[in-house]
Amino acid sequence: xxxxxxxxxxxxxxxxGIIVLFTSIAFTSALDFTRxxxxxxxxxxxxxxxxxxxxxxxxxxxLAMLPHHETRSDSLSVIDAAGRQLVxxxxxxxxxxxxxxxxxxxxTASSGYTTIGNNEYIWASTPIPxxxxxxxxxxxxxxxxxxxxxxxxxxxxxxxxxxSIWLSAWGAMVIASLFRKLNEQHAQLEHQARHDPLTGxxxxxxxxxxxxxxxxxxxxxxQGLAVCMIDLQQFKEINDSLGHHCGDELLRQVASRLNETxxxxxxxxxxxxNKFAILLRNAGEATIDSIAETLLGTLENAFxxxxxxxxxRGTLGVALYPQHATSAPALLQKAEAAIFQARExxxxAAIFQAxDNAGAAERLGLINDLxxxxxxxxxxxxxxxxxxxxxxxxxxxEALARWIxxxxxxxxxxxxxxxxxxxxxxxxxxxxxxxxxVQQCAQCHANGRAMKISANLSAINLHDDELVPLIAxxxxxxxxxxxxxxxxxxxxxxxxxPARAKAQLGKLDTLGVCISIDxxxxxxxxxxxxxxxxxxxxxxxxxxxxxxIASEDDASIVRATIGLAHDLSLEVVAEGVExxxxxxxxxxxxxxIAQGYHIARPMPAMDFIALLEKTxxxxxxxxxxxLRY
Numbered sequence: 117x118x119x120x121x122x123x124x125x126x127x128x129x130x131x132x133g134i135i136v137l138f139t140s141i142a143f144t145s146a147l148d149f150t151r152x153x154x155x156x157x158x159x160x161x162x163x164x165x166x167x168x169x170x171x172x173x174x175x176x177x178x179l180a181m182l183p184h185h186e187t188r189s190d191s192l193s194v195i196d197a198a199g200r201q202l203v204x205x206x207x208x209x210x211x212x213x214x215x216x217x218x219x220x221x222x223x224t225a226s227s228g229y230t231t232i233g234n235n236e237y238i239w240a241s242t243p244i245p246x247x248x249x250x251x252x253x254x255x256x257x258x259x260x261x262x263x264x265x266x267x268x269x270x271x272x273x274x275x276x277x278x279x280s281i282w283l284s285a286w287g288a289m290v291i292a293s294l295f296r297k298l299n300e301q302h303a304q305l306e307h308q309a310r311h312d313p314l315t316g317x318x319x320x321x322x323x324x325x326x327x328x329x330x331x332x333x334x335x336x337x338x339q340g341l342a343v344c345m346i347d348l349q350q351f352k353e354i355n356d357s358l359g360h361h362c363g364d365e366l367l368r369q370v371a372s373r374l375n376e377t378x379x380x381x382x383x384x385x386x387x388x389x390n391k392f393a394i395l396l397r398n399a400g401e402a403t404i405d406s407i408a409e410t411l412l413g414t415l416e417n418a419f420x421x422x423x424x425x426x427x428x429r430g431t432l433g434v435a436l437y438p439q440h441a442t443s444a445p446a447l448l449q450k451a452e453a454a455i456f457q458a459r460e461x462x463x464x465a466a467i468f469q470a471x472d473n474a475g476a477a478e479r480l481g482l483i484n485d486l487x488x489x490x491x492x493x494x495x496x497x498x499x500x501x502x503x504x505x506x507x508x509x510x511x512x513x514e515a516l517a518r519w520i521x522x523x524x525x526x527x528x529x530x531x532x533x534x535x536x537x538x539x540x541x542x543x544x545x546x547x548x549x550x551x552x553x554v555q556q557c558a559q560c561h562a563n564g565r566a567m568k569i570s571a572n573l574s575a576i577n578l579h580d581d582e583l584v585p586l587i588a589x590x591x592x593x594x595x596x597x598x599x600x601x602x603x604x605x606x607x608x609x610x611x612x613x614p615a616r617a618k619a620q621l622g623k624l625d626t627l628g629v630c631i632s633i634d635x636x637x638x639x640x641x642x643x644x645x646x647x648x649x650x651x652x653x654x655x656x657x658x659x660x661x662x663x664x665i666a667s668e669d670d671a672s673i674v675r676a677t678i679g680l681a682h683d684l685s686l687e688v689v690a691e692g693v694e695x696x697x698x699x700x701x702x703x704x705x706x707x708x709i710a711q712g713y714h715i716a717r718p719m720p721a722m723d724f725i726a727l728l729e730k731t732x733x734x735x736x737x738x739x740x741x742x743l744r745y
Contacts, residue, residue, distance in 0.1 A: 154255055155227035155238060158227070159227070161253055166244055168181065172246045173244070173247065190255050190256075192251065194250065195249065195252055226241055227241070238255045239255070240252075315368055317385050320448070323393055324448065331444070334437075339397075340438065340439075341398070341399055342435070343451045344394040344433065345387060345394070345452050348370065348392075348430050351363060351390040352390070352579060362424075366421060367386070367390070371392070373415075381397050387452075391540075407434055412430050412432055432464065433455035434454055434467045435468045454468040486536060487539075489519055496720070497516065497549070498516050499515050499719060502514060503709065503715050504709055505703045505709065506708065510731050514711055514718075515556075519532055543576070543580060546573065547586060549571055555594055557600060569601055569602065570602030570603055573604065573609070574609055578609060587627065598629050601629050603629055603631055604633070607636060617649075618648070624650075632655060633651055636677065653686060653689060654686055654687075655691055656689070658692025658712070661674060661702070664701065682706065687709065688707050690707050690711070693710045693712030693715060
């Protein structure tokens with residue numbers, strides 16, 4: 117039974133119960149009121165009759181008066197001092213004989229009532245002054261039932277009942293409506309918590325719960341299940357070139373196709389980004405080819421978006437229960453790892469293969485760990501001081517991301533940055549680096565230490581349309597002038613898509629941010645090509661700097677790079693300065709800035725600030741702090 121119907125029936129029943137209760141109370145009260153009021157009227161009548169008698173009347177005079185004042189309902193009698201009732205011979209024949217009223221009651225009480233047959237008699241007695249007699253007035257009233265009572269008050273009770281029922285019904289409907297809205301809001305919030313708002317599919321948490329529940333239902337049964345993951349290829353290019361609304365529509369259409377392909381109890385979910393996860397039951401004997409044909413087949417036909425026909429492909433990873441794992445997090449992790457295994461083997465699909473190489477297996481396990489590290493704040497920035505060779509002052513530092521894993525200890529940056537780029541976490545990692553570095557740089561400015569800070573961007577960041585708005589928002593939020601932020605892009609990242617790089621760097625230059633080319637000399641660019649870009653600084657790769665003492669060729673490259681860069685009004689930063697000899701030679705060549713272990717090793721932010729205080733660096737407006745991963 118629906119909640120609204122239950123509330124309506126309950127309210128009506130309550131209203132009818134209340135009406136019956138109050139009617140009963142009113143009936144009882146009316147009877148009690150009558151029994152209290154009639155004796156008073158009878159006594160008033162007695163007093164009026166006594167006043168009509170002469171002084172010291174005789175019994176005959178009293179009895180002679182009685183018949184004239186009796187009615188069909190009232191009878192008069194006299195009792196003497198002995199309690200004997202004296203009735204006139206002319207008394208009304210329909211009245212009950214006064215003798216039927218208890219004489220003892222007449223002597224001891226001034227009023228009362230008694231029931232004789234179907235009639236109720238109410239009496240009141242009044243002593244006659246200067247005589248031994250008492251006048252008794254008896255009122256006969258037929259017993260009144262509820263039906264007679266309702267004849268008199270039926271109409272008001274009926275109106276009251278209608279009003280009460282109407283109010284009850286209205287209140288029940290209002291309350292039912294409120295409950296319905298609350299239930300709908302609760303269901304909507306619960307749905308939002310368990311579903312992806314873009315595609316309407318269950319989210320990762322909901323799928324994980326479903327997988328664990330399914331495993332619990334199997335309870336050791338030989339029946340298996342497969343957890344699959346699809347990574348959409350070409351999605352980023354579509355998102356970057358056609359806009360996020362096209363990317364969102366593509367995800368919605370992929371979700372719709374997966375729902376149409378899968379049949380209950382199989383279930384699809386959006387894992388994150390451009391990845392979809394699928395739970396397949398009864399898949400213990402399924403082959404990778406049959407699974408791939410079912411799932412990747414949904415992507416074969418073109419997707420029509422904004423009048424364009426778009427084609428995408430997917431990479432499929434599969435993990436099986438119980439062969440590969442016995443819990444939802446482990447199965448999802450291994451399904452995602454299977455995607456990387458498929459790519460490494462140039463395959464479109466792969467079932468997870470346990471690796472004999474412990475280091476490789478550990479690397480795959482770091483995928484989820486990195487996501488948790490960003491969420492739980494396990495990463496921090498360390499700073500390696502930099503020296504201006506023109507005045508020998510410490511002018512800033514290169515900030516490096518550090519990850520101390522709770523189980524594996526220190527994770528090298530090159531390792532987890534590659535994971536971030538391959539899993540799509542590079543965007544979140546870049547956001548964290550930018551926000552942390554800008555905030556710490558702004559604190560240095562607030563303490564009177566003006567310094568520049570730079571962030572190393574990957575090729576993926578150059579395709580992120582949200583990069584420039586993010587940097588602008590961070591600079592405004594922390595009140596840091598744009599010229600104090602430098603972004604570093606490697607030659608390789610810049611040459612991967614020169615047109616895209618030029619467009620993004622132009623936006624950053626318009627914003628006022630300085631631009632540096634990192635690892636210069638290892639890529640395919642030239643100083644002539646750099647003239648077309650808004651570049652402010654180049655950093656000579658450490659592979660040339662570290663060997664310049666032993667290799668004249670490396671020394672020539674460094675010398676030529678410094679000279680050509682200065683001709684283009686670019687500052688030069690040399691990385692990898694490991695001893696005093698290299699430092700002196702760089703100074704002689706006219707290099708502007710140097711960094712390396714000979715100057716200082718990376719240190720936490722508080723130690724770097726303490727170093728600045730110790731060296732009394734007054735070059736607050738000098739060039740440049742660099743930040744890289």
